[in-house]
Amino acid sequence: MSIKVGIPRALLYYYFYPQWLSFFQHLGVEPVVSHKTTRGLLEKGLRSTVDEACLPVKLAVGHVLDLKDRVDYLFLPRMVSMARREYICPKFLGFPDMVRNTIDNLPPVIDINLDLYRRGSNTYTFYQALGKIFTKNPARIYLAYRASCQALGEYCKQLESGLLPGELKTLCSNGNNGMADVTIAVIGHPYNIYDRFISMDMIKRLSESGVNVVTADHLAESVIRREAGKLPKQLFWTLNQRMIGAAYRYFNEPEIHGLIHVASFGCGPDSMTGELIERFARSRSTKPLLVLTLDEHTGEAGMVTRLEAFLDMVRWRRNLADVAVTL
Ligand code: SF4
Known part of the structure; x- marks a missing residue:
């Protein structure tokens, strides 16, 4: 044996x-x-x-x-x-x-x-x-x-080609049979965003709502490091550096319509990463940002409501941008 x-x-x-x-x-x-x-x-x-x-x-x-x-x-x-x-x-x-x-x-x-x-x-x-x-x-x-x-x-x-880890691997980032109308970057620790119970199946919910989901893991390491290198001082936590680098990159990519930062309650590094991402969103981007903090008491209904409201705003903004382009 x-x-x-x-x-x-x-x-x-x-x-x-x-x-x-x-x-x-x-x-x-x-x-x-x-x-x-x-x-x-x-x-x-x-x-x-x-x-x-x-x-x-x-x-x-x-x-x-x-x-x-x-x-x-x-x-x-x-x-x-x-x-x-x-x-x-x-x-x-x-x-x-x-x-x-x-x-x-x-x-x-x-x-x-x-x-x-x-x-x-x-x-x-x-x-x-x-x-x-x-x-x-x-x-x-x-x-x-x-x-x-x-x-x-x-x-x-x-x-990097768009697959997701573990049980989510069938939901590739360009899934939905081409029916998705918006792309959202989900930024968070892998053990939060890829665990379907802890994340309350956020990626699947988004995917089923017509969203292409991308994460930090869909970017090459060199891209993440280059973006994170724009910080005045290097972050010495590897995972948080990945999150910052990915967020900065996705804020600047025209095909990304919004970002969701998933943080853990009680996580010191996340509180700093969250602040850096929010500052960037406020000062250098017009893309919608949703911050979701997970803990053992997080209710599914509250999370779903916030996701739905966020998606409404993302689509409203995208439609507004489309109108502006055609005027
Ligand atoms: S404190 Fe934050 S970075 Fe550390 S294990 Fe917990 S969630 Fe991860």
């Missing part, structure tokens, strides 16, 4: 799961992903986490609880830095410790550091240490690593 490694369907799962799945499978290890988010799963996480934690972390704890009794290992990499001279939010860094200290009877936790902050650091070191847990054969680890990088590369290309 193969060894089972549990991967929570949370946090950076939405960026890295093709790479993690490929790596484990090439080593003959069975990756087990937690179930899709449900109210019950979130509530388990809420009961086991401190109140001060942000919603995505509480939810990630729920996913750990969902996995812990059916796997041999839990894969909770300690994400310190994903790029040189940048950091990930400290809550990622402390996540494995938070889990160990709040949940009893855990299987062994794999919490290897991924830290690319310094020159000379690389992802292979991370995968080498991970592979050694399951095999003594360095060539096998290397080949698994190569295959996993290829899987990640293909995934990134698919995203």
